[in-house]
Amino acid sequence: MKRLPHSWRFITSALILGAMGIAILVQIVRIQASPEVAGVIDQGNYIWKDFYPPRGEIYDRNGNLLAGNMTVYEVGLDITANPDMPTVMLALQMAGFDLNEVNYRISQVPNAQYVILDDFVSASRADQLMALQKVAHGDPTGKNLDAIYFKAHYGRSYPENDLASNILGFVTEDNHGYLGIEEKYDNILAGIPVRMAVPADPRRATEYPTIPPGQTIILTIDRNIQSAVENILDQALKNTGASSGTIIVMDPHSGEILAMSSTPRLNLNEYQSIKTVFPGETPFNRAVSEAYEPGSVAKILTMAGALDSGAVKPETVTFVPESIVVGGFKIYNWDGGAWGYQDMTGCLANSLNVCLAWISDKEMGSASFYSYMQRFGLGHATGIDLAGEVPGRLKLPGDSDWTPVELGTNAFGQGVSVTPIQMVMAASALANDGQMVYPHVLYAQIQDGKQSNTKTQIVGNPISVKTAQTLSDMLANALETESSTALVPGYRIAGKTGTAQIPLPGGGYDQNNVNTSFIGWGPVDDPRFLVYVWLEKPQTNRAASVVVAPIYKQVVEKLVVMLNLPPDAIRLQMIGR
Amino acid sequence: MNNVTHIVRKVRQAPWRAQRQWIGLFLLGLVLMAMVAGIYLNVTVRATLAGRETITLQAMITTNQRVNADLETQLAGLISIESMQKRAEAMGFQPADPTDITFVAVPGYKGQSAVDLSMPIGNHPEVPIILPEYTESWFDYFMNQQVSSALNGVQP
Numbered sequence: 244m245k246r247l248p249h250s251w252r253f254i255t256s257a258l259i260l261g262a263m264g265i266a267i268l269v270q271i272v273r274i275q276a277s278p279e280v281a282g283v284i285d286q287g288n289y290i291w292k293d294f295y296p297p298r299g300e301i302y303d304r305n306g307n308l309l310a311g312n313m314t315v316y317e318v319g320l321d322i323t324a325n326p327d328m329p330t331v332m333l334a335l336q337m338a339g340f341d342l343n344e345v346n347y348r349i350s351q352v353p354n355a356q357y358v359i360l361d362d363f364v365s366a367s368r369a370d371q372l373m374a375l376q377k378v379a380h381g382d383p384t385g386k387n388l389d390a391i392y393f394k395a396h397y398g399r400s401y402p403e404n405d406l407a408s409n410i411l412g413f414v415t416e417d418n419h420g421y422l423g424i425e426e427k428y429d430n431i432l433a434g435i436p437v438r439m440a441v442p443a444d445p446r447r448a449t450e451y452p453t454i455p456p457g458q459t460i461i462l463t464i465d466r467n468i469q470s471a472v473e474n475i476l477d478q479a480l481k482n483t484g485a486s487s488g489t490i491i492v493m494d495p496h497s498g499e500i501l502a503m504s505s506t507p508r509l510n511l512n513e514y515q516s517i518k519t520v521f522p523g524e525t526p527f528n529r530a531v532s533e534a535y536e537p538g539s540v541a542k543i544l545t546m547a548g549a550l551d552s553g554a555v556k557p558e559t560v561t562f563v564p565e566s567i568v569v570g571g572f573k574i575y576n577w578d579g580g581a582w583g584y585q586d587m588t589g590c591l592a593n594s595l596n597v598c599l600a601w602i603s604d605k606e607m608g609s610a611s612f613y614s615y616m617q618r619f620g621l622g623h624a625t626g627i628d629l630a631g632e633v634p635g636r637l638k639l640p641g642d643s644d645w646t647p648v649e650l651g652t653n654a655f656g657q658g659v660s661v662t663p664i665q666m667v668m669a670a671s672a673l674a675n676d677g678q679m680v681y682p683h684v685l686y687a688q689i690q691d692g693k694q695s696n697t698k699t700q701i702v703g704n705p706i707s708v709k710t711a712q713t714l715s716d717m718l719a720n721a722l723e724t725e726s727s728t729a730l731v732p733g734y735r736i737a738g739k740t741g742t743a744q745i746p747l748p749g750g751g752y753d754q755n756n757v758n759t760s761f762i763g764w765g766p767v768d769d770p771r772f773l774v775y776v777w778l779e780k781p782q783t784n785r786a787a788s789v790v791v792a793p794i795y796k797q798v799v800e801k802l803v804v805m806l807n808l809p810p811d812a813i814r815l816q817m818i819g820r
Numbered sequence: 821m822n823n824v825t826h827i828v829r830k831v832r833q834a835p836w837r838a839q840r841q842w843i844g845l846f847l848l849g850l851v852l853m854a855m856v857a858g859i860y861l862n863v864t865v866r867a868t869l870a871g872r873e874t875i876t877l878q879a880m881i882t883t884n885q886r887v888n889a890d891l892e893t894q895l896a897g898l899i900s901i902e903s904m905q906k907r908a909e910a911m912g913f914q915p916a917d918p919t920d921i922t923f924v925a926v927p928g929y930k931g932q933s934a935v936d937l938s939m940p941i942g943n944h945p946e947v948p949i950i951l952p953e954y955t956e957s958w959f960d961y962f963m964n965q966q967v968s969s970a971l972n973g974v975q976p
Contacts, residue, residue, distance in 0.1 A: 297885065297886070297889060300889075300892075302935065302937065304934040304935060305932075305934070305935055306935035306937065307896070307899075307901075308892065308893065308896035311889060311892055311893035311896055312886075312889040312890070312893060313889070313890045313893045313894070314886055314887070314889075314890040366890075395883070395886060396886070397886060397889065400893045400897075402893055402896035402897040402900050403896075403900050403901060403902070404900075404902070406900075406901060406902075459937065461934070461935060461937060463934075466901055467901065470901045470905075686934055687934075687937075689937050689938070692938060692939030693938055693939070694936055694937055694938040731918070732918075733918065800917060800918055803918050804916050804917065804918060804921060807923075807931060807932070809921075809923040810918070810923075813923050817923075817925045
């Protein structure tokens with residue numbers, strides 16, 4: 244092809260224009276990636292800022308706000324306005340600011356035009372400073388506070404302070420949820436933050452992004468029941484000298500946790516004091532994070548397995564001596580005495596270790612016994628929607644540290660560790676016609692104005708309907724036979740005490756302290772509540788029937804009022820109409 | 821006839837006449853450009869003002885939302901269980917125990933159910949606040965018109 248005359252001019256022009264285009268592209272990339280430019284953005288007129296959507300609120304099942312948002316302030320100083328620093332410092336001191344912290348912040352950004360003096364300042368402190376600013380405005384000597392700026396934003400607030408604190412957890416200043424619900428549902432509560440460079444000077448207008456808020460959630464917790472349970476637990480600790488305690492109240496049909504109290508509790512508005520309130524390895528929520536040997540409350544699971552497998556019947560009678568040998572070791576009754584002939588209700592009513600060890604070792608055998616324990620979920624986390632759950636430990640034949648004697652001791656809750664929530668979930672099978680329910684604290688989520696409720700989940704059927712009803716009757720009869728202090732007039736309830744020795748880290752058991760617990764449900768014919776009470780190391784008495792059973796009674800007396808639960812006779816009359 | 825043709829050629833070729841034509845054309849172009857620039861400036865200013873107003877309104881919405889959340893939390897503090905218990909005690913109430921309760925059968929009453937915080941029907945923010953006509957390009961607008969017309973089976 245023949246070139247046109249002067250075509251070199253076009254080629255040269257194309258090359259020049261192409262080179263200019265490439266140069267522009269290179270410059271764009273250089274500006275984007277240049278650390279020098281990034282430094283200018285970081286320290287100069289622009290700052291990188293995270294825009295957090297308003298965090299979703301948390302309500303109890305009756306619509307009472309448990310965690311909400313409040314206005315807090317970022318307080319900053321415009322250096323370009325040449326502020327009179329002694330006046331500024333005096334005002335900050337009067338408003339309760341930490342001057343050391345303020346000086347440190349100023350020294351960290353020597354060339355900045357705008358310095359953040361403090362953040363998450365409460366409205367009351369900010370109001371004080373604003374009032375001083377107003378007074379000093381227009382001072383003829385120039386000693387004003389006009390260079391101080393206030394940027395309002397959201398901060399987390401807990402109107403109930405420490406109520407249900409062990410369930411809720413808290414949110415730190417970086418908008419991250421820690422522990423409890425705040426951690427478990429952090430991703431949906433927090434929403435999706437947006438990060439962008441904005442002018443540091445608040446007078447410069449900029450378009451802020453529109454961010455959808457975090458989802459609101461409703462808990463299964465009933466604020467009134469939670470408060471009553473916490474008060475009962477606090478009083479129990481005072482009365483018994485126990486080192487700590489836990490109470491869980493659950494609806495055994497749905498798995499909804501109505502209340503969960505654990506000590507100590509934290510005022511969530513002062514979460515910074517967590518290390519003082521929870522020294523060392525203290526669990527934030529013992530109900531899900533502390534595994535312990537449950538003791539005799541676990542006998543209900545052994546008896547359930549034995550009845551369900553046909554190993555024993557309620558009317559089975561056995562001679563209960565003072566001890567029984569299992570795996571080469573002697574196991575004794577709690578009082579060291581022989582109890583003669585006992586039926587299975589008697590074994591439960593008198594909490595006889597020898598009887599239960601006989602059942603697991605002689606009547607059930609290890610395969611059947613451990614199969615039932617696993618069906619009840621022992622050794623596995625329940626999956627409850629709270630952060631920090633631990634699985635406990637159920638040693639099985641074949642494990643390197645399992646010994647044959649544990650077939651006997653496990654039958655009465657020794658040598659096996661569980662969390663209170665595991666016991667509650669396992670017992671739900673007994674209270675709910677053999678169906679074991681998933682315990683949960685999330686009742687519903689609100690998204691785009693629509694509420695979606697959590698559905699009941701059945702996690703297993705470890706025993707039959709008949710076994711569950713039979714055992715409930717046996718336990719109710721046992722309480723009535725022994726005239727338990729757990730009984731509530733007018734309401735037939737089933738339950739079992741537990742007094743457990745505390746294993747020492749180096750082996751053996753603590754001779755001075757015990758764990759005391761009570762698990763029960765009612766009304767027996769149609770259970771509406773399942774309550775677990777655990778007191779650690781009570782000092783006034785070592786017997787659970789003396790220490791914990793009355794606490795259970797107190798809880799149930801509150802529950803029947805708050806749940807509008809009439810006495811059995813009236814309720815059955817109403818049903819009959 | 822020849823004379824007439826000669827005169828017409830003279831008039832057409834007169835230099836002042838050609839200049840006037842060029843000046844007229846230039847002025848016409850200038851006026852057109854000024855008109856386009858004026859319209860463009862007018863639209864731009866209106867768009868800018870609307871944009872600034874939108875930003876201001878968005879800021880107001882954000883502030884109002886924050887204030888509402890703050891007030892809601894303050895209200896929750898005022899009606900917290902601790903406050904309510906204190907007020908109830910101050911008014912002479914005391915906690916009920918099971919023996920204080922008289923149960924009455926009410927036909928059809930199923931007891932208290934948990935709260936429903938769904939937004940009432942009609943309050944769902946399904947319709948965008950800023951209509952697409954304000955954000956889409958001409959090309960998008962025409963494409964959307966074509967698509968919607970095709971879907972509805974009518975001529976645009």
